[in-house]
Amino acid sequence: MFATAAVLLLVAGIAGLALHTLLQLYASLGRQLKRISDRRDLSADDLWQRYRRIRIQEAITSSANRADAMNVLTAIEREIQTRYRSPVV
Numbered sequence: 400m401f402a403t404a405a406v407l408l409l410v411a412g413i414a415g416l417a418l419h420t421l422l423q424l425y426a427s428l429g430r431q432l433k434r435i436s437d438r439r440d441l442s443a444d445d446l447w448q449r450y451r452r453i454r455i456q457e458a459i460t461s462s463a464n465r466a467d468a469m470n471v472l473t474a475i476e477r478e479i480q481t482r483y484r485s486p487v488v
Contacts, residue, residue, distance in 0.1 A: 421465050424472045425455055431479055441483065446475050 432450055435443040449471060458468035 417462070417465055417469075418459055421458065421469055421472070422455070424469070424476070425453065428472055428475055428479070432475075435479070435483065443479070443482075446478060449475055 428450060432443050432447055435441045436447065453468050453471055455468070458464045
């Protein structure tokens with residue numbers, strides 16, 4: 400019984416960590432996209448569109464939704480790194 404409770408707590412901790420990571424990445428990319436958009440010489444309209452399609456409230460409801468959102472966010476993050484080699488901070 401105690402082993403089962405320990406496993407459930409471990410799984411809940413991992414899920415909480417994944418949720419925290421997702422929310423951090425979502426917020427971080429939003430800030431990066433805003434900084435890119437604020438510069439007149441850079442454009443990220445297509446990345447904004449992909450970012451805005453993510454329904455974060457829906458994404459946090461299940462692990463499958465979190466995984467889908469994380470895949471989109473990491474693709475956007477890679478694209479930002481590819482396009483704008485120097486960090487936009």
